[in-house]
Every structure is written in structure tokens, then in C-alpha cells.
Amino acid sequence: MPDTLNAQAVVGRRVEFAYYRDQDTYLPGVITEIADDPASLRIRLDRDRYPVACRPDYEWIRYLDDVVPVPDLPMGRFTPTAADFDGRYASIPVVQFEEGEIVLLTADNIKAGEALAEFAADMQIAPDYADPADLVLRWVVFEWQPEDAECPWLMSFADADADHAIHIHYLPA
Incomplete structure (x- = not known):
């Protein structure tokens, strides 16, 4: 060089x-x-x-x-934003994991149902799979992973009083 x-x-x-x-x-x-x-x-x-x-x-x-000094990557628990998810549907951040689970970043039942319907239509997911009645309200935490990890963050189910716990709607696979 x-x-x-x-x-x-x-x-x-x-x-x-x-x-x-x-x-x-x-x-x-x-x-x-x-x-x-x-x-x-x-x-x-x-x-x-x-x-x-x-x-x-x-x-x-x-x-x-x-x-400049190379900034450290944020690590540990965090509260996700729309940029951390695949996109917004009905103004709600939504992500679908490889295993098929869908996470909607809202505790609002009506908004979650609207976002799920819009996401399912956009992703061509069968309506019987994306049934809003199957959504489960859960407490979860999100945690940043190291730079060389397979995924930038992981989500884990948590108790309501856990540090950085947020309410989401979850559609199991």
C-alpha cells in the first residue's frame, strides 16, 4: 500500500x-x-x-x-427505537425474528392489532397466522450484543420491575 x-x-x-x-x-x-x-x-x-x-x-x-478515539459500542440493556426494528407499521415499530415470532413495540392492544395487520399484509403473511387474538402482552428487556455477534441485540422476557423492561405485544411462532 x-x-x-x-x-x-x-x-x-x-x-x-x-x-x-x-x-x-x-x-x-x-x-x-x-x-x-x-x-x-x-x-x-x-x-x-x-x-x-x-x-x-x-x-x-x-x-x-x-x-478520534474509537467510541465504545453501547452494551447492556437498552430501550429500542424504531431504527432498531425492521420498520414501522401503523406507526408502531415491528420486527419478525428468524423463528417467526413477531414483536410489536407497543402496549396498546388496538395499535398492536392494526400494526400486525399492516405488517402481515406487507410481508404476505397468512391472515390465520397473524391473528391479533393470538398477540400476548409481555414484559421484555433488550440487550446490545458485541460488535462481532450474529445479532446486534437480543430480547428476553422479564418481570415488570426489571431494569429497562418494557411492555410489548408478542406473537409466538
């Missing part, structure tokens, strides 16, 4: 990164690691928990002047 790239490609360097498929949209991020492989840079985009890997001479990376 040329010396100018060696000088620029350092942990903590702020960058702007564009995916090959969308070279017109540059996203801000920071170099978190320099690995010993062909795609040697690991960049955590400001909007993401997972790093992207690229070569230091990747055409769609812009090295910025700022070199």
Missing part, C-alpha cells in the same frame, strides 16, 4: 464510505481496526453496529482529517 495510505489508514480516522452499489451516497464512519487480510480496514459507520471491511485503496472511501 502506498505510504500516503499508510499514513491515512489509522485506527480512529474519520472517513466517508460509499458502497459499490451506491457510489453517490457517502456515509460517515470511523476506522476501528486494521486487520491482516486483503480487506484490511474495518470501518464502523455512524448508523451501524457492524463494521464494513475494505481495502485502504478502495475507490469509494474518503479519508477525513479528524483522528
Whole structure:
């Protein structure tokens, strides 16, 4: 790699990164690691928990002047937002897990039913599977996982008095 790239490609360097498929949209991020492989840079985009890997001479990376301490990823329990879920349906954040369970981030029965119906229609889920009568009101906690984990967060059932416990509607698989 040329010396100018060696000088620029350092942990903590702020960058702007564009995916090959969308070279017109540059996203801000920071170099978190320099690995010993062909795609040697690991960049955590400001909007993401997972790093992207690229070569230091990747055409769609812009090295910025700022070199900052790499911020720690938030860990532990948290209260999710719509950005942590697949999307909003009837203004309610909704996510479906690989096993088929559906979580609606609301304690309101009516809103949960509306969001489930809208989500099921959008995802082409059979109406008999997405029956609002099968929704269960549960207390849960969400917990951030490490950067290299398979999922960014996990959800666990909890007691109402648990730290960061929230009421959700849950549709078992």
C-alpha cells in the first residue's frame, strides 16, 4: 500500500464510505481496526453496529482529517427505537425474528392489532397466522450484543420491575 495510505489508514480516522452499489451516497464512519487480510480496514459507520471491511485503496472511501478515539459500542440493556426494528407499521415499530415470532413495540392492544395487520399484509403473511387474538402482552428487556455477534441485540422476557423492561405485544411462532 502506498505510504500516503499508510499514513491515512489509522485506527480512529474519520472517513466517508460509499458502497459499490451506491457510489453517490457517502456515509460517515470511523476506522476501528486494521486487520491482516486483503480487506484490511474495518470501518464502523455512524448508523451501524457492524463494521464494513475494505481495502485502504478502495475507490469509494474518503479519508477525513479528524483522528478520534474509537467510541465504545453501547452494551447492556437498552430501550429500542424504531431504527432498531425492521420498520414501522401503523406507526408502531415491528420486527419478525428468524423463528417467526413477531414483536410489536407497543402496549396498546388496538395499535398492536392494526400494526400486525399492516405488517402481515406487507410481508404476505397468512391472515390465520397473524391473528391479533393470538398477540400476548409481555414484559421484555433488550440487550446490545458485541460488535462481532450474529445479532446486534437480543430480547428476553422479564418481570415488570426489571431494569429497562418494557411492555410489548408478542406473537409466538
